Amino acid sequence: MSAVRIAAKVLPANTGxxxxxxxGDTANGFPRTIANYLRGIPAFEQTSFILPDAPISPVSLNNGYKMPSWFDIYELSAHPSRVDADGFMKSLGVIEKCVQEHIDAGIKPENIVVCGFSQGAALSLSSAATLPVKIGAFAAFSGFVTIPNQLRQIKKDHNLDTPIFHGHGDSDPVVPLEGGFIAKDFYQNDCGFKNIQFEVYKGMDHSVCPEEMDQFVKFLKRALKMK
Incomplete structure (x- = not known):
């Protein structure tokens, strides 16, 4: 598994x-930016990070151009008629491996967080329904739901009350806010998740903003019972 691994500033790590x-991004883009931001906060000095890289593969939406992609995208739609379920499930397996790597390093599952942006956010949300172990929290930046039919059939109940943070901009042209609301409704109503914090940021496009990062950090501290 190709990934950037960042050790805790203070060992041993107690959070992962x-x-x-x-x-189209890599581990050294958005993920490293978020990791570096958190590493500058004293509460996260014993946190280690795993930032996996997606494989380089053709993306149908971009005329088959090859780029880092967790799964193929055929159309930009809140209700796509065709989805890459196989690619999506394979990438969910990457998350499971990352979580297990943290556990094997001695970090308790309740101190592990899975989060992601856009494609990565779709995966982080879905992993709440598929992970075979209960963890500390999930977070999604501009997330959406991709394989609802499959998730209804395979979902597990380990993380039904695990805290989930989902932030979305109301001016997002890539994943419109409607897609965020659809994901929220799906995970609450269809999957039964009980602890979703859904935040909308006025004027924010397909990105993150300082207010979102501030709320994300507060969310993590609550979920992981940090001081």
Missing amino acids: IVILHGL
């Missing part, structure tokens, strides 16, 4: 965070 990038 997995961060997944979006389409």
Whole structure:
């Protein structure tokens, strides 16, 4: 598994965070930016990070151009008629491996977080329904739901009450806010998740903003019972 691994500033690590990038990005883009931001906060000095890299593969939406992608995208739609379920499930397996790597390093599952941006956010949300172990929290920046039919059939109940943070901009042209609301409704109503914090940021496009990062950090501290 190709990934950037960042050791805790103070050892031993007692918290582990997995961060997944979006389409066309790499571990050294958005994930490393978030990891570096958190590493500058004293509460996270014993946190280690795993930032996996998506494989380089053709993306149908971009005329088959090859780029880092967790799964193929055929159309930009809140209700796509065709999805890459196989690619999506394979990438969910990457998350499971990252979580297990943190556990094997001695980090308790309740101190592990999975988060991601865009494609990575879609995966982080879905992993809440598929991970075979209960962890500390999930977070999604501009997330959406991709394989609802499959998730209904395979979902597990380990993380039904695990805290989930989902932030979305109301001016997002890539993943419109409607897609965020659809994901929220799906995971609450269809999957039964009980602890979703959904935040909308006025004027924010397909990105993150300081207010979102501030709320994300507060969310993590609550979920992981940090001081």
